[in-house]
Amino acid sequence: MAAPNPLARAQYLLAAHNFRQLPPDGGFEVAFAGRSNAGKSSALNALCQQNALARVSKTPGRTQQLVFFEIPPSTDRFLVDLPGYGYAKVPQDLQAHWQAFLDGYFGSRQALRGLVVVMDIRHPLKDYDRQMLRYAVERGLPAHALLTKADKLSRGAQGNALLAVRKELSSAYGDTVSVQTFSGESKLGVEEARAVVARWLEL
Template sequence: MAKTTNPPHQPNPLNAARYLLSAHEARQLPPDDGAEVAFAGRSNAGKSSALNALAGHNALARVSKTPGRTQQLVYFEVKPKQWLVDLPGYGYAKVPQELLAHWQAFIDRYFQTRNALKGLVVVMDIRHPLKDYDRLMLGYAVRRGIPAHALLTKADKLGRGQQAETLRKVKNELFSAFGDTVGVQAFSAESRQGVEEARAVVAGWLGL
């Protein structure tokens, strides 16, 4: 019988990610001739923790219990002209109406016109998935023909049976709304569940 060997450990293609800039207006964005993957999610859904886990850093993105902490588009450079983009957390309450309007217009223009955008990751707490804003963000991507991937975070908070049932329901609802254009997986930055799978999706979109 042939001897089997474990595959060698694959290096993390996102490990070189470093903070580049924060943009509050379109003119502050990097030149639109690269490749970037955007991360969106409701406040406290675990977006910053997911970014940190995928990049293999403890503090690439700032983790905060204060809703709405990310109030700009934050760019992390993986390689020249290859970026991860942390979008403003949505679902916050204590934000002036005019600032909300500015962010909405900025994000809307970003999704409509940004050629470098190659994929969108929407982060949702597995215990509270598919809120209205989650559907809105996924709709942005689908209308542009950009691939999207839903991360059901904090999966360690549920048992395997509950995880599987939630995953099934979310997959069915997204298929009904968007067809097979949106990927879905369970994820936990705490237990590392699904980290390699999600990392492969993002790295593939960036061409790494």
């Protein structure tokens, strides 16, 4: 029998647009980052075995807050959905606000235990992805890269992409960033990713 999924009870708690709106800085948080249309919402939904926990948006860049999901019965375990930008047409003042908010969040948030960076396996390691990984590495936090939409590639192409990304991450960050293939559609790699997140949250 499969072990029960500790993330399955996750539920929406709040969305924060600035520091004052963040929950108290205690407990354990795992943040999820990904460019627009990288498959971050689908990945969160697959990990939590819920269809609509994180809204899957057809409009890139819709997430404009830090969205906190609580994992009952504990009141101090959270998944945090970070705003995803890529080709989202975001005004410069909003970009500056987010840059400052994320700088502060990654620089000072004690509850943060790890970062999952979601990348489309066909277009990995864009500037946004590298910036997010740098945030984690500079803080000494573990990071885990999910190469999503792997079902769109043949098994051989998946393996080649995984090797290429692993090689680049290893040379840039040593062993602080792990990487795997993933598909919310076919459920490839879901249990592996869930185990990483659950370990960081000590669930």
